[in-house]
Amino acid sequence: MSKRVLIIGGEGNGGVISSCVEDMRRNHNIYEFEIAGFLNDFVSDNDLIHGFPVLGRTSDVKKFVQQGYYFIYAIHMIGQGKMRRELFFRLDIPEERLVTIVHPHAFVSHNVELAPGDFVMANCYIGPGTKIGKCTLVMANCVIGHNDNIGGFCHFSAGSTTSSYVTTGEASDVCLAASVIEKVTIGNYSVVGANSLLTRVLAIVKSG
Template sequence: MTGLVVVGAGGFARETAQAVRDSGAFELLGHLDDNPGLHGTDVDGVPVLGGTDLVHELPGAQVVVCVGNPRDYAARARLVRRFGLPEERYATVVHPTAVVSATSRIGAGSVLLAHCVLTAAVRVGAHVAVMPHVVLTHDDVIEDFATLTSGVRLGGGVRLERGAYIGSGALVREGTTVGAWSQIGMGSSVLADVPPGEVWVGSPARRLREAGAPALDALATETPNAPVGGPLT
């Protein structure tokens, strides 16, 4: 069985580690985290082996990067860029209770947690985080580094551009696009296209402000559809 390391030791990383255990698809080797206070400890019974650069000293291990939070949801992209690993080093983790249709596709490094559903012809890029009870319906396209937190529902034909962050319980109307590195607040209802690099909240969702500096930096330094998981159509 192939070994796997989870980069990060926060909430998302811990949930992913448990999904790995539940799936039985990999041998879970441990967490890698740059907090030296965690090195040599156990998190939920999973050892923290050391800092993130240990990925280069474990060439036989698969990797999944599970970092980021609402204040810095570009962290996953920065780490992947820093590592410079080939795509085949990255694992795709799917919880056994997730429902993925035969016509849907999931990119390298992405994580689907418990009870999420991909109904028909859904395209999920690389390094995408899909939290529990997310529903992605027909023809949705989720680009690289997007984050969908728990309870998100997308109508058919929605496109989440690179790095978009969708807060818990948000609803996105069919045929709508959320721009690159934009953030949708929890519980919001998105009824119209959202431009890149903005924060929208409310029901119906409206512009609140520009996204935070980490997201704007990612938007400024990355080319659209940069080739991490390849173009999604």
């Protein structure tokens, strides 16, 4: 029986996640997940996002937990990592109700550690020994090298490349087509700009 999944977010990252799950079901006969709809604070109830209904607000999470739904957290604002991380914890979603979605055309090494709520889109490569924290989104055509330690709530935009032995803090963004060389440390809530090359430590900020 498929897990009924609610996407917390909107048409951007949420749309990507819904299309990934639909492709898994329609073209790969993978029925582990079924998108039931969205929770969104800015779109009216019963309106559609990419063909899926908005069933409520983020404040309705507890009600849907009681009804047996699962969740994936797709809220993302570039440069607002602290805000998206704090919002997630206010929602108080039980960890066992977060789904981890990996498209079958992604390569994820056998000993990669993915956390609850992670999402990996098609044509990605994640190398051996890498650990990725909860609710991190890895969009299409990304490379994340071996032995990386990626914090939770990070976002890797399409086409970005992160080399090996890289450490990132919480809720950081590696933007479109950006590259991060090996053995670099990226702090909490940092932004690696689109099409940039990161060659040294990027500001370290404590959580909280």
